[in-house]
Structures are given as structure tokens and as C-alpha cells.
Amino acid sequence: MQYHTHGFVPGDPDVSAAAPGHRRAGDPLPATIDVLIAGSGPAGLCLAAQLAREPLIRTMVVEPKLGPMEKGQADGISVRSMEMFQAFGFAEKVMRESMWINETTFWGAGQSTGLERVARVQDVPDGISEMPHVLLNQARVHDMFMDVMRNSPTKLEPDYGLKVVDLQVDPDASEYPVTVTLEHTDPVRLGQISTLRANYVVGCDGARSTVRKAIGGTLHGDAAHHAWGVMDLLATTDFPDWRMKSFVRSQDTGILMVLPREGGHLVRLYVELEALGEHERVADRGMGAQDIIAKAQRIFHPFTLDVKDVVWWSIYEIGHRLTDKFDDVPAGEVATRFPRVMLAGDACHTHSPKAGQGMNVSMGDTFNLGWKLVSVLTGRADASLLHTYSGERRAAAQSLVEFDHKWARVVGSTAPDTVTDGLPRVAREFVNNLPFTCGLTVQYEPGALTGTPESQHLATGFDIGKRFHSAPVVRLADARPMHLGHCIDADARFRVLLFAPASDQGTAQGPVAALCHWLETDPASPVRRHTAPGEDVDAVIDVRAVFQQGFRALDCTAMPALLRPKVGRLGLCDYEKVFCADLSPEKDIFTMRGIDRTQGCVVIVRPDQYVGHILPLDARNALAEYFAAILRVRA
Incomplete structure (x- = not known):
């Protein structure tokens, strides 16, 4: 965990300094908002926890109930959700409290x-x-997401006592095209109506979703x-x-x-x-x-x-019910409009609780959507990226409904x-x-975010389109044993993981160093093209490497500059980009995940922990083309 990047930080490192310009729950309602989330269940809070970390995004969560949940409803947490909780930083706490x-x-x-x-x-x-697979009161999961929200720069908390009763979308408006009508449920203001305008609305308001009905959606x-x-x-x-x-x-x-x-x-x-x-x-x-x-x-x-x-x-x-589409764009207008209203969780799919998947799949919906909204609202990606949400998550929900x-x-x-x-x-x-x-069978189809399997043989244990299956490594700089997947935070960044051939020790003559030099210096590289001036080199695409040698056999200072980047306000060196295989036979990531020891490979991991593509180390054009289909040029 890095938290002195911009200077010494005393106290709890999970608590960020407040960013200016953000309202607090209970303050007068704003006239406009970037994202309005209807519902403070697991889907809504998973989305809010991601958006709250971005100071440039103004988010509001409305909930008809007058306070947070205390008991009841879902309790099963799949291993896939636990992997996701690791990205938010509270998996260990869940493991300690849960059954x-x-x-x-x-x-x-x-x-x-x-x-x-x-x-x-x-x-x-x-x-x-x-x-592990664990059981824990859903209310505690809510608490942990809300801790992330409160500790984030925006200090986001739900606005209780408010519900969405209607919304209208103006497809011709470029800013704040969604007019939302809110009704107060607090006894002090019961029945009073307020309106605001939003760039995006996400309906996480349950099986009787008002947001779904407002965009003409029906559960079938x-x-x-x-x-x-x-x-x-x-x-x-x-x-x-x-x-x-x-x-x-x-x-x-x-x-x-x-x-x-x-x-x-x-x-x-x-x-x-x-x-x-x-x-x-x-x-x-x-x-x-x-x-x-x-x-x-x-x-x-x-x-x-x-x-x-x-x-x-x-x-x-x-x-067992599923809605036709998870957003507001009619099928015939996908080429000319992008989504402004989206649905998640029970608002778009319902099923029995017997398989323990309801809360898990709902959080999976908004973990998929969150990084896409962040990318669009911060200018990293075009709004057309949001079309991928309905296609990917409706297919996942369809599989759940059929299974259930x-x-x-x-x-x-x-x-x-x-x-x-x-x-x-x-x-x-x-x-x-x-x-x-366990939540591990979701596999996204080839498309803009998921590559085709021509190079799948280079890493047979990282299925393209499935979640990144973590494995043990040892961090070079401090010899710390850890899981490679635990370096993936819920921060909307892509990870490019370079798995080195057996002969490569990170020196200038090796393929890892050659690729790093191209990524860092060539105008055609995705790192250069999609990172804005003034941002850290890893602000959008985080490049890391894994070598086959033990940590005592390599020299940290001989690694390519991209793997020792200067970051933050003070230009401090990031020492946490390079890993070595754990040489214990049962823990060697190259063996465990079927990585070609002779050729090595590149594994692209999406911000939601899914494998986006696998490529040879010299496939520079293909690497650039993958990101060009997703991210804007910002150099």
C-alpha cells in the first residue's frame, strides 16, 4: 500500500483529504450532478465506492429508506466477490468477520x-x-463500501429519505440530459418533490425499479x-x-x-x-x-x-426474470446515441437466493460499470464505451437466470x-x-474490451475474457511474498503485466526492457498516447513485470525506467512494479498459469480484474490497437 506518494501522510492511510467543492448528504440538493445512483444496496454502493475516489466526479446516492440497512436480505459472498473486495481494500476485514x-x-x-x-x-x-466462500450480513458489506466512500476525497454518503419517482432523457442535450424527479420520504418533508439534472443515472432500485419503468424496461x-x-x-x-x-x-x-x-x-x-x-x-x-x-x-x-x-x-x-436491455438506448439507435440511464442488480435481473448469487452478480454489474463511467467522465474514454456495459452484463445475467x-x-x-x-x-x-x-464462469465475448484467442497458448491459465486468476509472486524490491492480483486496485486503471522469458533478467538487451523502452518513449505507444500531460506515467496504464528468476538473482536498479517510474508531486521512485516467481514448485506462477517460459507474454488486465488480451512481447501494434479501441488520445 502506497500513501506517501505526494508527501508524508500521518494517521490512517485509508482516509484521504477532502477534495473541495463536494456537497454533503443532507445539504440542499444540487441543480446538476454527474452521476445519480438510485438505491443504496450492494449494486449502488459498489458503484458509489468507485466513483467516490475520483475528485472530478460529483456523485449522489438516493435511498427511500431513512437510514442504512441493519439486518436481513443477502448473506453469501462468492470467491469472485472476495477477489473484488481485495481491490477495494477490505477483503481481509470480511475474512476476519465472516463465516x-x-x-x-x-x-x-x-x-x-x-x-x-x-x-x-x-x-x-x-x-x-x-x-474463501464466506457468509456475512449484507448490512456489513454495505458498511464497508460506505467506509470506502466516506474515506475517499469526495466524502460521499447516501442521501436517505429520497426516491426517484420519474425521469426524462433529452437525447439531444450534450450536458445533464437526464431530468430526475425526486420525492421525499422523510416524515418532515413527506411527499415533497424536487428535481435535478444528471449526466448519468444508474438504477439500482430493486425489482420494482422506477428507473427501469421510466426507460420502458420490463422484466420477462x-x-x-x-x-x-x-x-x-x-x-x-x-x-x-x-x-x-x-x-x-x-x-x-x-x-x-x-x-x-x-x-x-x-x-x-x-x-x-x-x-x-x-x-x-x-x-x-x-x-x-x-x-x-x-x-x-x-x-x-x-x-x-x-x-x-x-x-x-x-x-x-x-x-427468474431478466430485462431486455440494461440501458436506455433503443436497439436501432446504438450508432447515434450513447447510454445516459443504466440498470444494475435486481432492477434488471431477479432469481432465487438458493445459489447465493444475487448480491454477488449485482456487485459484478456495477464493478463492470464503475471504471467505464470514471473513464468517460474524466475524459479518458469516449462515451461509446458505455455501450459495452449492457452487452457484457446482460449476457452474464442471462447465464445466471438459466442456471438458477x-x-x-x-x-x-x-x-x-x-x-x-x-x-x-x-x-x-x-x-x-x-x-x-464461485462466480468464476463469466467470460466476456471478444470485442473492443476483450481480445481474440490467437495467443491464448502463451498463458493457458489466464483465460481471455475471464477474471484474472491470481497466483503467488515475490516482490523484487523488498522480497515480500504476495499475490500478483492484489496489485490491482479499484482505481479504473488498466494493468499490463509483462511475463519475461527464462533468459531475461530485465537488462537493456532483454525483450522486457525493449518493450518498456518503446512504451515509455515511442509516440505510438499506448502509454504515451493515452496519458495526459502532467499525469504520472502509470495514471492510465500500469505496467508491471514478472521474472522467472528468484529475487536474489536480479538487480532492482538494473530494471527499465518504466518499471522504476518517478511518480507523485515529489517525483519519488515507485519500487513496486517488479516481481519474481516464487521458486517453490507448488507456487511458481509460470507453472501454475501455463505461461510459456521460452517466449513469455503480455497479459492485459482490465480495471474490473478481467483478462482483456494476451499478446507476444513483440506484438507492439496489437498492443497499441487494443487500447486505441478503448481510450482517447490525450498526449
Whole structure:
């Protein structure tokens, strides 16, 4: 972590000095704003945390509730989301507070009566990520995003007691084309109306999204017509796997899932309740917390369940729905307009909570969108970049809805549970689906942001279009063991990672030094073309290198100047750009990720941690062309 770049900084390094000119939550509403975010759930706060770090961007978050969430709703955090949290700087805090899910057990009807454990499987496959799968109250995730916001230069906080009730887009206006109508929900100003104009609006306002309706969007899909209860509780029981994630299927009473929560005692239950009629809604049944408890006790029999305290509960109907498009531009006008209003999270896709993907995919939406908005609003990229958001994330959401549709029916099936390879069907399907539930199967199609696979063979373990799969390295300057992916912060910068051939030691005669010299000095290089005058050389494209030798075999001072750049107000040397392989056989990044040891390669990592392209070290034109399709010339 670097924080003395512009001079000595006392105190907490996570707290930035306040940038001038930014309003505070509760101040009079502005006439104009750069980005208005509707909703302070995980999608909205993930976006806000990215925008808050940029002093040039004025952001406002509006939330109808009168204060932050305290309990309930989502709790599952996939390993992919944990990797994303690392970029924001709070993954370690989440790991300390949360409940780690290492094993999942499956219970079914015994040979005579009652229940018995029929299978147990590892929850996160070995080697799939350095991060665990954890459970944590959604409200704590909100807290951590809001800490990032409060500590950022803009000191951003949500404006509670305000909701979007309408918006209008003027496609001919070049500035602040979205007129937003806000209604106050605070009892002091209940029903009062205010308006402001925004450059961009992002609807993170849930399944009943006003923003979606205002741009003519509709959720399409189906419902399973089955009620499920969810409850956070404190209880005593003789069920052996109370602190394991468990699927429990009784002989003829129903199904439930046990999800142990953080804090050592809290547990969440998902309990199958009743089938609904074709046109019946959950509310029509009038069910409550006692119905959930009674059904859970029947399913657990002969084990006992003595509920001491109900922390939160809800009853819901499974639905799988997706909207046509995640922005306001009609299909026939993509060539002449760019998005001004975008949707994220439940506003554009809904699904059951059984796969634990809702909060994770919602944050994935805005982690994809955030760097694109930053790039456009700071002048680094043309607004046409925003077209890529709907295409990339709708495809990801479509895969989720299809998976969730299938998985919900597996979990809720009443058919006899066939055993194959020693596992009942639900356990077998669970194992097969682990890469998906870990959040690691999203792969963006080739396009402006994702290259074609001609050079994929140079690094077979970094799939183009998938998230960058981190691996251990050792930092040269201070011999610190670390994960390479942990140098990717949520700061809207691209990373260009140079993996050196075996013979290269970083000296002037080697291919890494030759490429670095071109990147630093040639007017055709993307570093020169897309970095504005006065910016640090790594302000837009951060170049780093990984060598095959051990750290004691290389000379830090012999590295190319681009890998020892002078940065910040004082022109201090950045010593953290060069890494070496960990020579332990099981930790060698070149072996782990299938990197060609003879040729080496270039791996471009997008700001959202996805692999944008893989190229040979001498493919300078292709490297320049990749960035030219995304970034503006600013030299």
C-alpha cells in the first residue's frame, strides 16, 4: 500500500483529504450532478465506492429508506466477490468477520426413519482462488463500501429519505440530459418533490425499479409458484451439522437449507413452504415466522430445533426474470446515441437466493460499470464505451437466470434422489456447479474490451475474457511474498503485466526492457498516447513485470525506467512494479498459469480484474490497437 506518494501522510492511510467543492448528504440538493445512483444496496454502493475516489466526479446516492440497512436480505459472498473486495481494500476485514464455508453436507431420509447424512463435499475446490466462500450480513458489506466512500476525497454518503419517482432523457442535450424527479420520504418533508439534472443515472432500485419503468424496461420470465421462508435465528438443536452449510431433504415433509452465519451462533434457514396457485401470491396465504419455524421443525425431525430469537425473516416466491436491455438506448439507435440511464442488480435481473448469487452478480454489474463511467467522465474514454456495459452484463445475467432456473428445480425436486458415483443428485449437481457458484464462469465475448484467442497458448491459465486468476509472486524490491492480483486496485486503471522469458533478467538487451523502452518513449505507444500531460506515467496504464528468476538473482536498479517510474508531486521512485516467481514448485506462477517460459507474454488486465488480451512481447501494434479501441488520445 502506497500513501506517501505526494508527501508524508500521518494517521490512517485509508482516509484521504477532502477534495473541495463536494456537497454533503443532507445539504440542499444540487441543480446538476454527474452521476445519480438510485438505491443504496450492494449494486449502488459498489458503484458509489468507485466513483467516490475520483475528485472530478460529483456523485449522489438516493435511498427511500431513512437510514442504512441493519439486518436481513443477502448473506453469501462468492470467491469472485472476495477477489473484488481485495481491490477495494477490505477483503481481509470480511475474512476476519465472516463465516467461512469450507464444507457442504447433504441430508436425506434414513433407511428406516428420520434423517441421515448422505454426502459431504468440499465447498470451494482447491486452487480455484486464493479467497474463501464466506457468509456475512449484507448490512456489513454495505458498511464497508460506505467506509470506502466516506474515506475517499469526495466524502460521499447516501442521501436517505429520497426516491426517484420519474425521469426524462433529452437525447439531444450534450450536458445533464437526464431530468430526475425526486420525492421525499422523510416524515418532515413527506411527499415533497424536487428535481435535478444528471449526466448519468444508474438504477439500482430493486425489482420494482422506477428507473427501469421510466426507460420502458420490463422484466420477462417466470415464477415457480412455490413459497419459501428465510429466517435468521438463534437456536439450540441436536442437529449435528448446525455449523455446516447443509441441504436437508426429509422423506415427505419438505426441504430446507442451513447456512451458518458469522458470530458463532447465528444461522439462516431457507425452508420450503407451500405450492402456490397459478395466480396466487405469497401474501395471499398470510404466512408468518411461526409457519417457517413449524415447517423447519417438521423437516428436522427427529432432531429438535428450539428457537430462542428470530432476528429477521421473510417469505418469498421464486422468480427468474431478466430485462431486455440494461440501458436506455433503443436497439436501432446504438450508432447515434450513447447510454445516459443504466440498470444494475435486481432492477434488471431477479432469481432465487438458493445459489447465493444475487448480491454477488449485482456487485459484478456495477464493478463492470464503475471504471467505464470514471473513464468517460474524466475524459479518458469516449462515451461509446458505455455501450459495452449492457452487452457484457446482460449476457452474464442471462447465464445466471438459466442456471438458477435449473438449480432451483434440483433443490426443490420431490423425485427420488438417485445416487451416482456415491453422491445423490443434489450433491452431484452441486459439485458440478461449483465454478459457477464461485462466480468464476463469466467470460466476456471478444470485442473492443476483450481480445481474440490467437495467443491464448502463451498463458493457458489466464483465460481471455475471464477474471484474472491470481497466483503467488515475490516482490523484487523488498522480497515480500504476495499475490500478483492484489496489485490491482479499484482505481479504473488498466494493468499490463509483462511475463519475461527464462533468459531475461530485465537488462537493456532483454525483450522486457525493449518493450518498456518503446512504451515509455515511442509516440505510438499506448502509454504515451493515452496519458495526459502532467499525469504520472502509470495514471492510465500500469505496467508491471514478472521474472522467472528468484529475487536474489536480479538487480532492482538494473530494471527499465518504466518499471522504476518517478511518480507523485515529489517525483519519488515507485519500487513496486517488479516481481519474481516464487521458486517453490507448488507456487511458481509460470507453472501454475501455463505461461510459456521460452517466449513469455503480455497479459492485459482490465480495471474490473478481467483478462482483456494476451499478446507476444513483440506484438507492439496489437498492443497499441487494443487500447486505441478503448481510450482517447490525450498526449
